[in-house]
Amino acid sequence: MALSDLKFIFWFLPVFMIIYVLAGAKLKRIVLPVSGLCFYCFGAGIPGLLFYIGSALLNYVSAILISKTAGGIKKLILILTLLVNFGVLLFFKYANLVSVIIPEGFGFRSVLPELVMPLGISFYTFSFASYVIDVYRGTIAADRDIITYSGYAAFFPKLISGPIVRYGEMQEKLKSCGTTRENIEDGFCTFVIGFGMKVLIADSLAPVWEHILSIGFESISTPLAWIGALSFSLRLYFDFNGYSLMAMGIGKMCGFDLPANFDLPYLSRSISEFWRRWHITLGTWFRDYVYIPLGGSKNGKLRLILSLSAVWLCTGIWHGSTFNYILWGLCLLTFILLERFLLNGFLEKHPAAAHFYVCFVIVQTWVVFAIPDIRDIGNYFTRLYPFLRKANEFVYFQDYVEVLKSKWPFLAAGIFFCLPFFRKWYEKNRKSPVVTVMLFVVFWASVYMIAKQGSNPFMYCSF
């Protein structure tokens, strides 16, 4: 089950909200983890659930132990816990093990077939690791109360696809669970916006890439190659941002302020800035637990390069287990280093060029991200830059026409919603009836699209 499934929206969510709202303060604290475990069970089944509970308990116990010990033992416990956490994660990333259910709601996973592992493990492992490290550092106190800890660990909106939430961000509210009517309204509005982004824009753009896949990268025309890269970039953003907003929205409905994951990233003026606005919770995680501990920018150039390299290598590995992800991480590292040492001055002085540079480079890095086979990446780039290699005899040079004809509204909408205008307007007019009507329409349009495709499970064939 995912946040965009109709079964979730029309059964799980209403039932949960009614129980949550009606429950007294004490009961609310129990409703949270129980609902989370049910939610996870629907998606991952019993084996996945047991595995997850094991991981959560391990970190819970470890944190308590850490807070009770000192010195060498304290450090040892931390190291062991982290080894287990990340060891397990790496194991699943790199071993072709028993396949567990692949989440269906997080659409872009169908593009990453190697992610066959316990549901959400990349997210919850990082979440738990942050908890244990924070306890070690003394930033937070270990939570002795298993109920509030479970409320954090098993909070279902963030369970499967993030955002990666730190314990400190939820701590206060966990103790005194409560929500207001305003929270519920606001949260639901945010939820609907995310829902619309994912279903109306992202899911509509997904078939473009599938179409290109089906033709074969060597046989597409250059315009189609660029349209494909653009579609993928937009689709990835709206899918992930949509989902994050849905999680934030539900969190808000429960009274929690989950951190935002995206901040209009395509408006960035440098790739470094892009990665402070894209998947923000992952970026801050790496900043706080890898980059700064390794020295960051305050210990000389060599340390800087080392820290950045570690971060980007890990970012690549986090995203997937095939080599193209590491290559992707290295590409981004290269640009970030270039900016640090050469380009930043220029970029600051020439914002127009900076915007173009970011979009131009990022769209192409997503191509590396999207294609597991290195040779296929090469093929794709020879189509992006046709002077690199002559087109093969099968290329149909008008292939992009039909794609544009059917998908241009979604491309246009995608580009429009990457710009700041909508957000500014929305913030100003949040309570107006116009917004209510608009969100109402968005909600039902999205439901309709899912129902239509759901009855025909061949979503990727209807293109």
Next chain:
Amino acid sequence: MKKHNNLIWFVAATAMVLSLVVVCNDQVYGAYRRQHMDVPAPALVFQAFTETPSLQEENLPVKASAAVKLASNETYSEIGPGMPENEAKIPEQAADSTAETQPEQSEQQEQPAQSAQPEQPVQVSQPVFVTADMSYFDDACFIGDSFTQGLSIYSKNPGADYYYSVGVSTKGISKASFTLPGGGTGKLWDVLGQKQYKKVYLLLGINELGGDAPEVFAQRYGEIVKQIQAVQPEATVFIQSILHTTQNKSASSAFKNEIVNRNNEALKMLADNNKVFYIDINPLFDDETGALRSDISGDGVHLKAPCYIEWRDYLLRNVPAWLVSGAGTAIAA
């Protein structure tokens, strides 16, 4: 300044009204519509809320058999002039194709032939297949889904005409918007009679693998073949097999090769080796396990561009002899 915008109340209220409407609609019209296999959109929405939106086979066998019974007065004997004596198969396997006799075939032979043909089907010796050249396609057309679109773009066969609607199924073929030869779109049955073809190559089925029992699917398919023959009386119809998907795709999605095979078996029943042939495309693209080769499919279902040339040439190598010589049909009318 308004404090809340009440979105959630509006949504909840609409949801309740909608469920009521859908339930009533389903109760009142549902049985009627399901008989005619025309499930209305609201009922689909209702199903989506209550069922897992994947294979609905478990729910359908009851309805399917009901549907088959309703249509039992229409038999396959109306499709061609005689009873299907043998399965139509590619001549390379001519030696073993006679081996498989289906129980349904004997059942059909008991039903009275409705045409003016002699009661005893004329003994047709195995039809002879030859290789033709590209001019063979000058009076041929292709009808189907996204695979037909692939053929139209990548098989470098401009002599033939192509009618395709991406995502179309046997259920929706009458209402779907087809891309027509020469550009433009329209409904298939409105335009198919405008030009006369000698050969019609048909390919449907990949978009309805989760839907109905094979017999129900084949029955709808048979209706379509009949409609084609009604507007194309001189044409020989070639039913192309539904293509397999890759092992990965078959294992991880609704596009399962077991269902493809079952549906193909049902399609073979429609052939009479005279005016209707069944052509198995799969041997061309399969790997040793009977699934689509993964190196020639980017998404596990469709073929990469170069494959369509092979497909075209395969069709050229499997042409009934009389279609090349132009000497009428194999059986004396």
